Amino acid sequence: MISNSDLLYLLMSRKPWHSLPQPFYNDPDVYQADLRNIWQRDWIFAAPSAELPKTGSYITLEIGEASVIIVRGADRIIRAFHNSCRHRGSRICAAHKGTAPKLVCPYHQWTYDLDGKLLWAREMGDDFDPSAHGLGLVHCREISGMVYICLAEDAPDTSALETQAARYLGPHDVANLKVAHQSSIIEQANWKLVLENNRECYHCSGSHPSLCVTFPDDPNLVGADDSTTSNMGRAHVDRCEAAGLPSKYVIDPSERWRFVRIPFLGQGVSYTLDGKAAVSKRIGSVPFDNAGSCLFFHYPNTWNHFLSDHVLTFRVLPIGPQQTQVTTTWLVHKDAEEGRDYDLKRLTEVWINTNDEDRRIVEENQRGINSPAYLPGPYSKAQEGGVNQFVDWYCRTMHTALMGPARIAAE
CATH class of the missing domain: 2.102.10.10 (Rieske [2Fe-2S] iron-sulphur domain)
Structure with a gap:
Protein backbone atom coordinates (compact mmCIF):
# COMPACT_ATOMS: atom_id res chain seq x y z
CA MET A 1 0.00 0.00 0.00
CA ILE A 2 1.35 3.43 -0.95
CA SER A 3 2.32 5.52 2.08
CA ASN A 4 1.20 9.05 2.82
CA SER A 5 4.78 10.25 2.43
CA ASP A 6 4.96 8.66 -1.02
CA LEU A 7 1.71 10.35 -1.99
CA LEU A 8 2.98 13.69 -0.70
CA TYR A 9 6.16 13.26 -2.72
CA LEU A 10 4.10 12.60 -5.87
CA LEU A 11 1.93 15.64 -5.19
CA MET A 12 4.94 17.86 -4.64
CA SER A 13 6.58 16.57 -7.83
CA ARG A 14 3.84 17.97 -10.03
CA LYS A 15 4.97 21.01 -12.00
CA PRO A 16 2.65 24.05 -11.97
CA TRP A 17 0.29 24.17 -14.97
CA HIS A 18 1.06 20.52 -15.81
CA SER A 19 -0.99 17.33 -15.68
CA LEU A 20 -0.51 14.90 -12.81
CA PRO A 21 2.12 12.15 -12.56
CA GLN A 22 0.95 8.82 -13.96
CA PRO A 23 0.04 7.04 -10.68
CA PHE A 24 -2.73 9.55 -9.99
CA TYR A 25 -4.55 8.25 -13.05
CA ASN A 26 -4.04 4.49 -12.85
CA ASP A 27 -2.56 3.28 -9.57
CA PRO A 28 -4.93 1.22 -7.35
CA ASP A 29 -3.36 2.53 -4.14
CA VAL A 30 -3.75 6.16 -5.24
CA TYR A 31 -7.36 5.38 -6.13
CA GLN A 32 -7.94 4.06 -2.61
CA ALA A 33 -6.31 7.22 -1.23
CA ASP A 34 -8.74 9.29 -3.34
CA LEU A 35 -11.65 7.39 -1.80
CA ARG A 36 -10.36 7.86 1.75
CA ASN A 37 -9.31 11.48 1.50
CA ILE A 38 -11.88 12.98 -0.87
CA TRP A 39 -14.88 10.77 -1.62
CA GLN A 40 -15.39 9.67 2.00
CA ARG A 41 -14.83 13.18 3.42
CA ASP A 42 -16.50 15.65 1.04
CA TRP A 43 -20.10 16.28 0.09
CA LEU A 151 -19.81 9.78 4.51
CA ALA A 152 -17.56 11.59 6.99
CA GLU A 153 -18.31 11.53 10.71
CA ASP A 154 -18.27 15.34 10.72
CA ALA A 155 -19.50 16.85 7.46
CA PRO A 156 -18.09 20.14 6.11
CA ASP A 157 -20.23 23.26 6.47
CA THR A 158 -22.61 23.90 3.56
CA SER A 159 -24.03 27.30 4.56
CA ALA A 160 -22.17 29.33 1.92
CA LEU A 161 -23.15 26.89 -0.83
CA GLU A 162 -26.77 26.91 0.32
CA THR A 163 -26.87 30.72 0.19
CA GLN A 164 -25.49 30.93 -3.35
CA ALA A 165 -27.49 27.95 -4.61
CA ALA A 166 -30.69 29.61 -3.43
CA ARG A 167 -29.79 32.72 -5.46
CA TYR A 168 -28.59 31.06 -8.66
CA LEU A 169 -30.70 27.90 -8.78
CA GLY A 170 -33.81 29.23 -7.04
CA PRO A 171 -35.26 30.80 -10.23
CA HIS A 172 -35.15 27.35 -11.87
CA ASP A 173 -37.31 25.80 -9.08
CA VAL A 174 -35.43 22.50 -9.35
CA ALA A 175 -37.33 20.78 -6.54
CA ASN A 176 -40.58 21.15 -8.48
CA LEU A 177 -39.34 19.76 -11.78
CA LYS A 178 -39.68 16.17 -12.92
CA VAL A 179 -37.33 13.66 -14.50
CA ALA A 180 -37.89 13.42 -18.26
CA HIS A 181 -34.97 11.10 -18.93
CA GLN A 182 -31.85 9.67 -17.32
CA SER A 183 -28.85 7.93 -18.84
CA SER A 184 -25.89 6.28 -17.18
CA ILE A 185 -22.69 5.29 -18.95
CA ILE A 186 -19.45 3.67 -17.81
CA GLU A 187 -16.26 5.34 -18.96
CA GLN A 188 -13.07 3.28 -18.87
CA ALA A 189 -11.01 6.05 -17.33
CA ASN A 190 -10.03 7.49 -13.97
CA TRP A 191 -12.57 9.88 -12.43
CA LYS A 192 -10.10 12.79 -12.54
CA LEU A 193 -9.79 12.48 -16.32
CA VAL A 194 -13.59 12.73 -16.57
CA LEU A 195 -13.56 15.95 -14.52
CA GLU A 196 -10.54 17.36 -16.38
CA ASN A 197 -12.24 16.82 -19.72
CA ASN A 198 -15.32 18.67 -18.49
CA ARG A 199 -13.30 21.62 -17.27
CA GLU A 200 -12.15 22.76 -20.72
CA CYS A 201 -13.57 23.33 -24.16
CA TYR A 202 -10.18 23.21 -25.92
CA HIS A 203 -11.47 19.98 -27.47
CA CYS A 204 -15.06 21.08 -28.18
CA SER A 205 -14.88 22.39 -31.74
CA GLY A 206 -13.14 19.26 -32.95
CA SER A 207 -15.18 16.77 -30.94
CA HIS A 208 -18.70 18.07 -30.22
CA PRO A 209 -20.53 19.18 -33.39
CA SER A 210 -23.97 18.87 -31.76
CA LEU A 211 -23.02 20.80 -28.63
CA CYS A 212 -21.26 23.57 -30.51
CA VAL A 213 -24.45 24.53 -32.35
CA THR A 214 -25.38 26.64 -29.31
CA PHE A 215 -22.64 26.24 -26.69
CA PRO A 216 -19.80 28.79 -26.97
CA ASP A 217 -16.29 27.33 -26.74
CA ASP A 218 -14.77 30.67 -25.70
CA PRO A 219 -12.45 29.83 -22.75
CA ASN A 220 -13.26 33.22 -21.18
CA LEU A 221 -16.85 32.02 -20.84
CA VAL A 222 -16.47 28.39 -19.83
CA GLY A 223 -13.06 28.20 -18.14
CA ALA A 224 -12.02 29.02 -14.59
CA ASP A 225 -11.98 32.79 -15.08
CA ASP A 226 -14.78 35.32 -14.70
CA SER A 227 -17.03 35.17 -17.77
CA THR A 228 -17.26 38.96 -17.86
CA THR A 229 -13.76 39.05 -19.33
CA SER A 230 -15.66 38.18 -22.52
CA ASN A 231 -17.69 41.02 -24.10
CA MET A 232 -20.48 38.58 -24.92
CA GLY A 233 -20.43 37.23 -21.39
CA ARG A 234 -20.44 40.69 -19.80
CA ALA A 235 -23.44 41.83 -21.85
CA HIS A 236 -25.35 38.65 -21.01
CA VAL A 237 -24.60 38.87 -17.28
CA ASP A 238 -25.63 42.54 -17.19
CA ARG A 239 -28.91 41.79 -18.98
CA CYS A 240 -29.77 38.88 -16.68
CA GLU A 241 -28.81 40.74 -13.51
CA ALA A 242 -30.97 43.69 -14.56
CA ALA A 243 -33.91 41.28 -14.85
CA GLY A 244 -33.29 39.95 -11.34
CA LEU A 245 -31.58 36.73 -12.45
CA PRO A 246 -28.30 36.21 -10.53
CA SER A 247 -25.58 35.56 -13.09
CA LYS A 248 -22.22 37.02 -12.02
CA TYR A 249 -19.32 34.66 -11.51
CA VAL A 250 -19.02 33.48 -7.88
CA ILE A 251 -16.64 30.84 -6.57
CA ASP A 252 -16.11 29.24 -3.18
CA PRO A 253 -12.85 30.44 -1.52
CA SER A 254 -11.66 26.81 -1.55
CA GLU A 255 -12.65 26.62 -5.25
CA ARG A 256 -14.78 23.54 -4.60
CA TRP A 257 -17.86 25.03 -6.31
CA ARG A 258 -18.73 27.79 -8.75
CA PHE A 259 -21.77 29.46 -10.34
CA VAL A 260 -21.83 31.58 -13.50
CA ARG A 261 -24.42 32.23 -16.21
CA ILE A 262 -23.28 32.24 -19.83
CA PRO A 263 -25.10 32.99 -23.10
CA PHE A 264 -25.81 30.62 -25.94
CA LEU A 265 -24.48 31.35 -29.40
CA GLY A 266 -26.51 33.63 -31.68
CA GLN A 267 -30.25 33.30 -31.15
CA GLY A 268 -29.95 29.94 -29.37
CA VAL A 269 -31.99 29.36 -26.22
CA SER A 270 -31.34 25.67 -25.49
CA TYR A 271 -29.19 22.61 -26.24
CA THR A 272 -30.91 21.62 -29.48
CA LEU A 273 -29.75 21.13 -33.04
CA ASP A 274 -31.78 24.14 -34.21
CA GLY A 275 -31.09 26.30 -31.14
CA LYS A 276 -34.78 26.62 -30.30
CA ALA A 277 -36.37 25.63 -26.99
CA ALA A 278 -36.52 21.91 -26.32
CA VAL A 279 -39.50 22.28 -23.97
CA SER A 280 -42.39 24.68 -24.51
CA LYS A 281 -43.03 25.23 -20.79
CA ARG A 282 -40.51 27.62 -19.22
CA ILE A 283 -39.38 26.53 -15.76
CA GLY A 284 -39.52 28.36 -12.45
CA SER A 285 -39.35 32.15 -12.57
CA VAL A 286 -36.71 32.49 -15.30
CA PRO A 287 -37.75 35.79 -16.95
CA PHE A 288 -36.99 35.03 -20.60
CA ASP A 289 -36.17 32.16 -22.96
CA ASN A 290 -32.66 33.32 -23.86
CA ALA A 291 -31.35 33.30 -20.30
CA GLY A 292 -28.42 31.14 -21.37
CA SER A 293 -27.13 28.42 -19.06
CA CYS A 294 -26.20 28.73 -15.40
CA LEU A 295 -23.09 26.56 -15.05
CA PHE A 296 -22.60 25.03 -11.61
CA PHE A 297 -19.81 22.66 -10.67
CA HIS A 298 -19.18 21.07 -7.27
CA TYR A 299 -16.06 18.97 -6.83
CA PRO A 300 -15.44 16.12 -6.77
CA ASN A 301 -18.38 14.81 -8.76
CA THR A 302 -20.82 17.11 -10.51
CA TRP A 303 -21.29 19.76 -13.18
CA ASN A 304 -24.71 21.07 -14.16
CA HIS A 305 -26.56 23.27 -16.65
CA PHE A 306 -29.65 25.29 -15.65
CA LEU A 307 -31.59 26.63 -18.65
CA SER A 308 -34.89 28.42 -19.14
CA ASP A 309 -36.63 25.28 -20.48
CA HIS A 310 -34.88 22.42 -18.68
CA VAL A 311 -32.10 21.44 -16.29
CA LEU A 312 -29.26 18.97 -16.81
CA THR A 313 -27.49 17.36 -13.86
CA PHE A 314 -24.35 15.27 -14.19
CA ARG A 315 -23.13 12.89 -11.48
CA VAL A 316 -19.70 11.27 -11.54
CA LEU A 317 -18.95 8.23 -9.37
CA PRO A 318 -15.65 6.32 -9.29
CA ILE A 319 -15.94 2.59 -9.82
CA GLY A 320 -12.26 1.67 -10.00
CA PRO A 321 -8.84 3.14 -10.74
CA GLN A 322 -9.71 3.30 -14.44
CA GLN A 323 -13.51 3.14 -14.45
CA THR A 324 -16.08 5.87 -13.82
CA GLN A 325 -19.88 6.08 -13.98
CA VAL A 326 -21.42 9.25 -15.45
CA THR A 327 -25.16 9.74 -14.92
CA THR A 328 -27.05 12.50 -16.74
CA THR A 329 -30.57 13.55 -15.76
CA TRP A 330 -32.86 15.78 -17.84
CA LEU A 331 -35.40 17.71 -15.74
CA VAL A 332 -38.42 19.56 -17.15
CA HIS A 333 -41.46 21.47 -15.85
CA LYS A 334 -43.54 19.13 -13.68
CA ASP A 335 -46.59 19.71 -15.89
CA ALA A 336 -44.76 19.26 -19.21
CA GLU A 337 -46.06 16.30 -21.19
CA GLU A 338 -43.92 14.27 -23.56
CA GLY A 339 -45.30 14.43 -27.07
CA ARG A 340 -47.08 17.70 -26.38
CA ASP A 341 -44.61 20.01 -24.65
CA TYR A 342 -41.40 18.26 -25.67
CA ASP A 343 -40.05 15.53 -27.91
CA LEU A 344 -37.73 13.24 -25.92
CA LYS A 345 -35.26 12.65 -28.76
CA ARG A 346 -34.97 16.35 -29.45
CA LEU A 347 -34.54 17.13 -25.74
CA THR A 348 -31.78 14.58 -25.18
CA GLU A 349 -29.88 14.08 -28.44
CA VAL A 350 -27.28 16.84 -28.01
CA TRP A 351 -26.02 15.59 -24.66
CA ILE A 352 -26.40 11.91 -25.50
CA ASN A 353 -24.09 12.60 -28.45
CA THR A 354 -21.77 14.76 -26.35
CA ASN A 355 -21.53 12.23 -23.52
CA ASP A 356 -20.59 9.46 -25.92
CA GLU A 357 -18.01 11.70 -27.60
CA ASP A 358 -16.54 12.57 -24.20
CA ARG A 359 -16.46 8.90 -23.23
CA ARG A 360 -14.33 8.09 -26.26
CA ILE A 361 -12.06 11.07 -25.56
CA VAL A 362 -11.31 10.17 -21.94
CA GLU A 363 -10.88 6.49 -22.71
CA GLU A 364 -8.24 7.33 -25.31
CA ASN A 365 -6.68 9.71 -22.81
CA GLN A 366 -6.51 6.89 -20.24
CA ARG A 367 -4.94 4.49 -22.75
CA GLY A 368 -2.28 7.04 -23.60
CA ILE A 369 -1.52 7.78 -19.95
CA ASN A 370 -1.09 4.07 -19.28
CA SER A 371 1.79 4.01 -21.77
CA PRO A 372 5.27 3.83 -20.19
CA ALA A 373 6.11 6.80 -22.42
CA TYR A 374 3.63 9.10 -20.64
CA LEU A 375 5.06 12.24 -19.06
CA PRO A 376 2.95 15.05 -17.54
CA GLY A 377 2.41 17.72 -20.17
CA PRO A 378 1.83 21.50 -19.96
CA TYR A 379 -1.63 23.08 -19.97
CA SER A 380 -2.59 25.89 -22.31
CA LYS A 381 -2.98 29.02 -20.18
CA ALA A 382 -5.36 30.37 -22.82
CA GLN A 383 -7.60 27.28 -22.97
CA GLU A 384 -7.07 25.02 -19.95
CA GLY A 385 -7.36 27.31 -16.96
CA GLY A 386 -10.33 25.26 -15.74
CA VAL A 387 -8.34 22.02 -15.87
CA ASN A 388 -5.49 23.61 -13.97
CA GLN A 389 -7.95 24.97 -11.39
CA PHE A 390 -9.43 21.50 -10.83
CA VAL A 391 -6.03 19.80 -10.58
CA ASP A 392 -4.78 22.50 -8.20
CA TRP A 393 -7.90 21.94 -6.06
CA TYR A 394 -7.30 18.20 -6.07
CA CYS A 395 -3.66 18.60 -5.04
CA ARG A 396 -4.48 21.06 -2.24
CA THR A 397 -7.30 18.87 -0.96
CA MET A 398 -5.15 15.74 -0.93
CA HIS A 399 -2.21 17.58 0.62
CA THR A 400 -4.37 18.94 3.45
CA ALA A 401 -5.93 15.52 4.11
CA LEU A 402 -2.56 13.76 4.13
CA MET A 403 -0.79 16.34 6.28
CA GLY A 404 -3.63 17.07 8.69
CA PRO A 405 -4.65 20.57 9.86
CA ALA A 406 -2.18 20.69 12.74
CA ARG A 407 0.85 20.03 10.54
CA ILE A 408 -0.42 22.42 7.85
CA ALA A 409 -0.75 25.19 10.47
CA ALA A 410 2.77 24.55 11.72
CA GLU A 411 4.35 24.94 8.29
Missing part, protein backbone atom coordinates in the same frame (compact mmCIF):
# COMPACT_ATOMS: atom_id res chain seq x y z
CA ILE A 44 -21.05 14.15 -2.91
CA PHE A 45 -23.88 15.02 -5.28
CA ALA A 46 -26.32 12.10 -5.20
CA ALA A 47 -29.40 13.07 -7.24
CA PRO A 48 -31.84 15.82 -8.07
CA SER A 49 -34.60 15.67 -5.47
CA ALA A 50 -37.07 15.21 -8.35
CA GLU A 51 -35.66 11.69 -8.70
CA LEU A 52 -37.31 10.95 -5.33
CA PRO A 53 -40.80 12.30 -6.07
CA LYS A 54 -42.94 10.54 -3.45
CA THR A 55 -42.90 8.84 -0.08
CA GLY A 56 -40.81 5.68 -0.30
CA SER A 57 -38.93 6.67 -3.45
CA TYR A 58 -35.31 5.58 -3.04
CA ILE A 59 -32.02 5.30 -4.87
CA THR A 60 -28.81 3.52 -3.90
CA LEU A 61 -25.24 4.69 -4.48
CA GLU A 62 -21.93 2.89 -4.25
CA ILE A 63 -18.89 4.96 -3.24
CA GLY A 64 -16.01 2.55 -2.98
CA GLU A 65 -17.15 -0.17 -0.60
CA ALA A 66 -19.78 2.09 0.96
CA SER A 67 -23.35 1.41 -0.15
CA VAL A 68 -25.90 4.11 0.68
CA ILE A 69 -29.72 4.23 0.55
CA ILE A 70 -31.29 7.66 -0.08
CA VAL A 71 -35.03 7.72 0.54
CA ARG A 72 -37.90 10.19 0.89
CA GLY A 73 -39.82 9.74 4.12
CA ALA A 74 -43.50 10.13 4.93
CA ASP A 75 -42.66 13.62 6.24
CA ARG A 76 -41.26 14.47 2.75
CA ILE A 77 -37.71 14.74 4.14
CA ILE A 78 -34.97 13.01 2.16
CA ARG A 79 -32.57 11.00 4.32
CA ALA A 80 -29.56 8.76 3.69
CA PHE A 81 -28.56 5.54 5.46
CA HIS A 82 -25.84 2.95 5.19
CA ASN A 83 -27.21 0.11 3.08
CA SER A 84 -26.33 -2.49 5.69
CA CYS A 85 -28.78 -4.30 7.96
CA ARG A 86 -28.13 -3.86 11.69
CA HIS A 87 -28.68 -7.61 12.17
CA ARG A 88 -25.87 -9.34 10.27
CA GLY A 89 -24.94 -6.66 7.77
CA SER A 90 -26.72 -7.83 4.64
CA ARG A 91 -27.38 -5.22 1.98
CA ILE A 92 -31.01 -4.12 2.29
CA CYS A 93 -31.65 -2.63 -1.17
CA ALA A 94 -30.00 -4.29 -4.16
CA ALA A 95 -31.83 -2.26 -6.80
CA HIS A 96 -30.44 1.07 -8.03
CA LYS A 97 -33.82 2.72 -7.48
CA GLY A 98 -37.41 1.96 -6.62
CA THR A 99 -40.30 2.68 -4.28
CA ALA A 100 -41.04 0.87 -1.02
CA PRO A 101 -43.37 1.54 1.95
CA LYS A 102 -40.71 0.16 4.33
CA LEU A 103 -37.08 -0.90 4.04
CA VAL A 104 -36.99 -4.68 4.50
CA CYS A 105 -33.81 -6.72 4.66
CA PRO A 106 -34.27 -9.72 2.33
CA TYR A 107 -32.13 -11.99 4.54
CA HIS A 108 -34.19 -12.22 7.76
CA GLN A 109 -36.87 -9.57 7.07
CA TRP A 110 -35.77 -7.04 9.64
CA THR A 111 -38.01 -4.11 8.77
CA TYR A 112 -37.11 -0.41 9.01
CA ASP A 113 -39.25 2.68 8.69
CA LEU A 114 -38.33 5.27 6.06
CA ASP A 115 -36.70 7.35 8.82
CA GLY A 116 -34.34 4.47 9.64
CA LYS A 117 -36.03 3.22 12.82
CA LEU A 118 -36.16 -0.54 13.29
CA LEU A 119 -39.84 -1.53 13.36
CA TRP A 120 -39.74 -5.32 13.48
CA ALA A 121 -37.20 -8.07 14.12
CA ARG A 122 -38.50 -11.62 14.57
CA GLU A 123 -37.74 -13.67 17.71
CA MET A 124 -34.99 -11.50 19.16
CA GLY A 125 -35.99 -11.97 22.82
CA ASP A 126 -37.45 -9.78 25.53
CA ASP A 127 -34.17 -7.99 26.24
CA PHE A 128 -33.76 -6.81 22.62
CA ASP A 129 -33.99 -3.02 22.18
CA PRO A 130 -35.14 -2.07 18.65
CA SER A 131 -34.33 1.61 19.26
CA ALA A 132 -30.64 0.73 19.51
CA HIS A 133 -30.60 -0.94 16.09
CA GLY A 134 -31.78 1.67 13.61
CA LEU A 135 -30.03 2.10 10.29
CA GLY A 136 -26.72 3.95 10.31
CA LEU A 137 -27.25 7.59 9.33
CA VAL A 138 -25.34 9.26 6.51
CA HIS A 139 -25.20 13.07 6.35
CA CYS A 140 -27.74 14.27 3.78
CA ARG A 141 -28.70 17.74 2.55
CA GLU A 142 -31.21 18.89 -0.01
CA ILE A 143 -29.78 22.12 -1.43
CA SER A 144 -32.05 23.97 -3.87
CA GLY A 145 -33.44 20.74 -5.27
CA MET A 146 -30.12 18.87 -5.33
CA VAL A 147 -29.39 16.07 -2.85
CA TYR A 148 -25.90 15.69 -1.38
CA ILE A 149 -24.50 13.06 0.99
CA CYS A 150 -21.33 12.95 3.06
